[in-house]
Amino acid sequence: MQMNQEMQKQGRWLFRWRSYLPLLFFVLFIPAFLNYHHPLGSHTADLIWESVCLFIGLCGLAVRCLVIGYAPQRTSGRNTKEQIAETLNTKGMYSLVRNPLYLGNFLMWSAPVLFFHSCGWWLILIYVLAFVLYYERIIITEETFLFQKFGEDYARWASETPAFFPKRLRWQKPELPFSWKTVVRREYHGLFGLIAAMTAVELTGEICLHREFIIDPVWLVIFIFGTCFYLTVRFFAKCTNILHTEGR
Numbered sequence: 232m233q234m235n236q237e238m239q240k241q242g243r244w245l246f247r248w249r250s251y252l253p254l255l256f257f258v259l260f261i262p263a264f265l266n267y268h269h270p271l272g273s274h275t276a277d278l279i280w281e282s283v284c285l286f287i288g289l290c291g292l293a294v295r296c297l298v299i300g301y302a303p304q305r306t307s308g309r310n311t312k313e314q315i316a317e318t319l320n321t322k323g324m325y326s327l328v329r330n331p332l333y334l335g336n337f338l339m340w341s342a343p344v345l346f347f348h349s350c351g352w353w354l355i356l357i358y359v360l361a362f363v364l365y366y367e368r369i370i371i372t373e374e375t376f377l378f379q380k381f382g383e384d385y386a387r388w389a390s391e392t393p394a395f396f397p398k399r400l401r402w403q404k405p406e407l408p409f410s411w412k413t414v415v416r417r418e419y420h421g422l423f424g425l426i427a428a429m430t431a432v433e434l435t436g437e438i439c440l441h442r443e444f445i446i447d448p449v450w451l452v453i454f455i456f457g458t459c460f461y462l463t464v465r466f467f468a469k470c471t472n473i474l475h476t477e478g479r
Contacts, residue, residue, distance in 0.1 A: 263347040263354055267436040270348055278449060281433065284342045288425045291338025295421060298324045298331045300414045301405035304478050319381045321388045326403035329374075329394050333366050337395075339421065343428045346436075370394065407478070416474040419464040426457035 269277040301323040324331035344358045377385045430450050437445040467473045 264435055264439045267347065267439050269440070278447070280348060281346065281429070281450075284345045285425075285429055287345065288339045288342030288429065291335045291341070292418065292421055292425060294324065294335035294338065295332055296414045296418055298335070299417050300409040300411065301407055302413070303407060319377065319384055319388065321392075322403045323405040326392070326401065327397040327399075329389060329392050330366075330370055333370070334395055336366075337362055339425055342425060343432045346429065346432050410476045412474045412476045415464055416468050419461055419468070423457050423461035426453055430454040430457075 270280050302320065303318055328334055340358070340362070344354060347354050374385075374389065378389075430446075430453065433450045434446050437447070464474070
């Protein structure tokens with residue numbers, strides 16, 4: 232019991248700072264850059280691998296979008312000060328796994344990690360272990376909160392639904408329609424963060440490899456597009472009601 236309480240205490244602290252603490256993981260990229268090189272010594276192969284990494288990251292973003300697009304108001308949010316759950320989500324992505332947002336995060340953060348193909352298995356192993364230790368405590372805290380609030384309804388759903396990886400693909404249609412406005416308003420940070428992280432890794436890797444400032448034109452275009460999209464959406468989200476959806 233004491234251990235569980237301690238993990239919940241740690242989980243509450245990690246929950247509050249969960250949007251920023253994972254950035255410390257990038258310290259591990261410093262030694263990884265020292266061995267950076269293009270796969271097969273080919274720039275074309277390098278672009279193909281980077282495209283695969285970006286695709287994995289976008290798959291993670293897509294998982295988050297499927298959650299946010301159907302989520303009722305005051306659920307599945309980016310709140311950091313306290314747990315909020317006005318209703319118990321059991322449909323949509325929540326009919327496949329109990330923590331779909333964190334599954335999405337795992338895939339998104341995997342993108343820049345997998346970028347370092349030259350590091351072999353050690354960086355991926357450290358990432359997976361760190362992710363498990365980090366989110367395990369957050370999940371314990373969240374699930375304790377949900378059980379205390381929703382009781383047997385939560386216990387019954389949790390007993391039938393895996394925590395992280397889907398065991399079956401039995402999608403249950405959400406009650407609310409999908410809202411693209413809500414997705415854009417709440418997830419544009421994530422898209423820009425993914426693009427910015429991948430661009431930063433690409434730029435730093437090329438500098439370490441060639442000992443001069445070089446940025447691939449492909450990534451320059453992607454970054455410019457991502458920046459323009461971010462600034463445009465941020466303006467509409469902060470200064471207008473265009474992206475507002477009633478009840479979301």
